[in-house]
Amino acid sequence: MKHIAVVGAGLAAVSTCAALRAQGYDGGLTLYSAEPGLPYDRPPLSKDVLLGKAQRADVLLRPADWYDAHRVVLRPGIPVRAVRPGEGGLELDDGTREKADRVVLATGGTPRTLPFPGTHTLRTWEEAERLRERLLPGARVVVVGAGLIGAETAAAARVLGCEVTLVDPVPVPLAAVVGDAVAGALHRRHTIEGVRVITAGVDRVEGSVVHLTGDAGQVVADTVVAGIGIRPATELALTAGLSVDNGIVVDTGRRTSHPHVYAVGDVARHDGSPVRHEHWEAAQRDGEAAAHGLLGRPVPEEGASWFWSDRHGSRLEAVGTMADAERVVLRGSPEVSGSPDDSGSPDGSGSPGAGFVAFGLRGGRLVAAAAIDRVREIKAARRLIDRGVPVEAAQLADETADLRTLLKR
Ligand SMILES: Cc1cc2nc3c(=O)[nH]c(=O)nc-3n(C[C@H](O)[C@H](O)[C@H](O)COP(=O)(O)OP(=O)(O)OC[C@H]3O[C@@H](n4cnc5c(N)ncnc54)[C@H](O)[C@@H]3O)c2cc1C
Structure with a gap:
């Protein structure tokens, strides 16, 4: 194995590169990123970045000199257009073809949004910056979806002095994940902190008026944010003919249905698990496991999954x-x-x-x-x-x- 290409430069990708080097892989390693600049961490986006407490330099996954020091060639701002495992490589957006013996897909997810122009989502640094500019004191902010990112966004907007309405059709969001007691306490806390909570869906948005479903009425908004989950970015896997079913299906070593292609992070789903684990530690662990898989070593026992979320x-x-x-x-x-x-x-x-x-x-x-x-x-x-x-x-x-x-x- 002379060259490994890692597609996507989020946590799972960088963790894969770090683990490969830590485990002694000495060959070529290239990290292709659709986003510009150095890879950064996403959890601070809905926390300190929205609050204006962290700049881009504060949230980098690794310092700038780490990539050279670990002989990782970083190719930012270059989306990969196609993966061609049969031909031993991949094709970039500008048509260039690059060789690789193994490809790791770490393409993460794309936020689901609402079909109304101007709706904000929160996945990238640029989106966080755009949203932060809107969260001014007194601004009327409607957050749709009270899961992890929606709840954190609502809480940050409240700290910034916005008038926040949190809309979700589920009466106690997250109950399936953390149980009724914890989910109930978390949801009640929004109201205590001055967030207006409405159990409804969004029917349509007309200008600044958000029309809710049922008899929930309407809310006026300067800014609408959708926190309604992500869709795994499986396009490359699908065109490469890999097995995809609610994510790219992988085995314990994070190998896909093609023996030379691996998948890690939010885009991957472990064969046998009904869900994808869209969490920070899961992405980190995936990179470590994929390095074992790529190097033909058994993956150590991984233990129970864990995540955190900060709000209010x-x-x-x-x-x-x-x-x-x-x-x-x-x-x-x-x-x-x-x-x-x-x-x-x-x-x-x-x-x-x-x-x-x-x-x-x-x-x-x-x-x-x-x-x-x-x-x-x-x-x-x-x-x-x-x-x-x-x-x-x-x-x-x-x-x-x-x-x-x-x-x-
Ligand atoms: C706002 C926010 C807050 C979060 N807070 C928490 C938290 O508190 N706790 C927690 O446990 N988890 C949290 N998470 C989840 C955690 O950050 C993710 O699970 C983790 O970032 C997933 O990493 P990843 O590398 O799989 O995907 P990503 O970080 O999404 O990286 C994927 C990268 O691939 C790139 N890409 C996609 N397609 C291509 C292509 N064709 N060519 C080249 N590049 C491509 C994308 O541009 C992107 O840069 C949060 C996520 C977000 C968005």
Whole structure:
């Protein structure tokens, strides 16, 4: 293997390059990016970047000199038009053909949007900059979709003094992912922080008027933001004839249906998993796993998936799969977390009394945990899930019981 081409320069792509070098791969490595400039991290876009607290230089995935130091040829602003594994290479947007023995597709996702001109989405640095300019004090902002990015955007807009309306047809968004208790507390918090929450969909937008479905009426907006999820960017995989089904289907080593093409990050779906894990740590892990796969090594055990989200000064964290739980046990009170007088511990100290945790159990073992401002418990829960340690509901619910002691059994 003389040359590996990585298409897309988000976290999954950069993680793949870093892991290949860390694992001793010595051949050529080229990173093709449709976006201009140095690769950057996306989670700050809906947090510090919208708030004006972070500049592009603050959110780079790697410093500028890292690429040369690791012999990664970065080709920014050059979209790849086609991948031709049978011909051992790929074709760039300007028609140039490049050789590669292996190709890694790390093309991420494209935000779904609403069919109304002027609707903002938030995936790229440019989109974050455009949106930030609109989030002025007093601006009327309608955010459609109260999932992770919609909720963070609504919270940032509120901090910036906007009049924010959050619209979602689902009464308690995220319940399927983090359970009813945590999702309910998170959603109530919006209202407490002065966000107007409406359970409805968007029927149409006429000028500055957003018409909602059912009898929810209408809202006047200076800015409309769609936070309604992404579509995996599978175009290259489809034209290359790879197996695609809600993402590019990959095996444990992140290999696609073609033996010379791999896929990582938001665009990939692990064979056997019903969902794609569109989260930061999953993209990071995918890069490490793909490096093992590319180098013909077995992929180490990966453990439960994890993600976080920050909004209204609190941190949501979730580990494992809540949908697998037969029973949910709470530690701490959801009511406390929803109160403006005790908004948890933004420093993430996770001290008892701040925030709460929902533990998901199945057959006497933990399969998931979701929490607001409980970093310590989530860390312990993660290890309990990964090791399959038997747990008792009473211990989980007891604020005074240190979960780490269960790990010592
Ligand atoms: C605003 C925002 C906030 C987030 N917050 C959190 C959070 O708090 N916690 C969390 O766990 N996760 C969060 N995430 C999710 C996390 O950032 C993503 O899961 C991760 O960035 C996915 O990385 P990726 O490399 O797969 O895709 P991306 O980062 O999307 O990178 C894909 C790259 O491929 C490029 N590309 C596409 N097609 C081509 C082509 N044909 N040729 C060349 N290049 C191409 C794209 O332009 C893009 O640069 C957030 C995401 C966003 C957008």
